[in-house]
Amino acid sequence: MGTRKHRTGQDWKLLKEACGTLLERVPELVDEHLRQLFAYSDVYVRVLPYDDQWREAEQAMRIGIETISAPRDSPRRDLEYAEDAGRRRAGQGLPLDLLIHAYRNAGYLVWDALMESAGGEPARLKALMRSATMVWAAVDAQAEAASEAYRATELELRRRTDEQTQALLDALLDGRPAPGLAARAAAGLDLPEHGPYAVVVLRVERQGGREAFHRRIQDPRFRFVWRMRADCEVGVAALGAGRTLDDLAALLDGRCPGPGGVSPVVKGLAELGHARRLAELALRTCPPETTGVVRLDERMPTALVVSQPDLAQRLVSGVFGGLLTLEPADRAVLLETLDAWLACEGSAGRAAGRLYCHRNTVFNRLRRLEQLTSRSLSRPRDLMEMTLALDAYRLSPG
Structure with a gap:
């Protein structure tokens, strides 16, 4: 996420002095920072009350300035605060690109203020310019830490939202009675x-x-x-x-x-x-x-038929009783012929074409089926019973 180079001598002394002076100007820098953010996008205005944003920006900027001149091995409070900020902004719904823009904008303000603190003195200006890479590396590291925390939080929030949405959908599909569901x-x-x-x-x-x-x-x-x-x-x-x-x-x-x-x-x-x-x-x-x-x-x-399994089995045994005593292959041929004949709307010729046999073969099989079931395909009630029994037989678990 970025490291601070080991700083010694006059450059570090001048940078530390500049940062100390800059800390006194933090309130005015925060005012300008928020003014520029609100001018850039009105989304910033809608995300959080002004006083809350000012307080958080003031703390972030103060920690960031202190980090620039802190000893190399000191804790990275700026990164910890950036991670917290990333999580908060994800929960508040601020777009990620605006979060990153806020860090860049604060970085420019701090850098410009540091350059102004040099007062035009060549030695101070050169010392600050030699620290430029380190300063911007710190800003980049903060933006990256905030971005990573933002993305992780966004994924978690999306997962929770998906789970809640799926739970609502499950409740609807299960028909659970609940007020306001x-x-x-x-x-x-x-x-x-x-x-x-x-x-x-x-x-x-x-x-x-x-x-x-x-x-x-x-x-x-x-x-x-x-x-x-x-x-x-x-x-x-x-x-x-x-x-x-x-x-x-x-x-x-x-x-x-x-x-x-x-x-x-x-x-x-x-x-x-x-x-x-x-x-x-x-x-x-x-x-x-x-x-x-x-x-x-x-x-x-x-x-x-299928909604009443017990009655369906009784229908099969009552209508197809004699048919069920045949060898499976023989029984399958007769039921296949009945199915084809029904699908062809009672046309033996079309059923024969579907079954690849002669139409007389279809007639012979249907007559045999009538004999085994003691029913006539020409009687509407018998035809209805045989049709439903065929559906029940084909759809039975066994």
């Missing part, structure tokens, strides 16, 4: 307390690429706030004016790192806990092979 979160997250929101829950398939994913979905029509959890990533999406779930789904489609669920729109931050639960329910409707996002409002029947 939504208002505090709105201020901390810089989001409106009331307005259209949706929650996105993404299954964590891999950790890499999250930053790239967040960049891909940047859009001025939406504001996202993301929170990593143990097995998923939760995103709060603030929908801009006139934006809909269709717009949100279109933005996310094909850009998500894994399957995801999207909640319906809610009317404010206070409803995020409910929205998060609905988004998780939407995610549970995603089969293992799903890679995109699904909306709960488009998967309500399946959501009803």
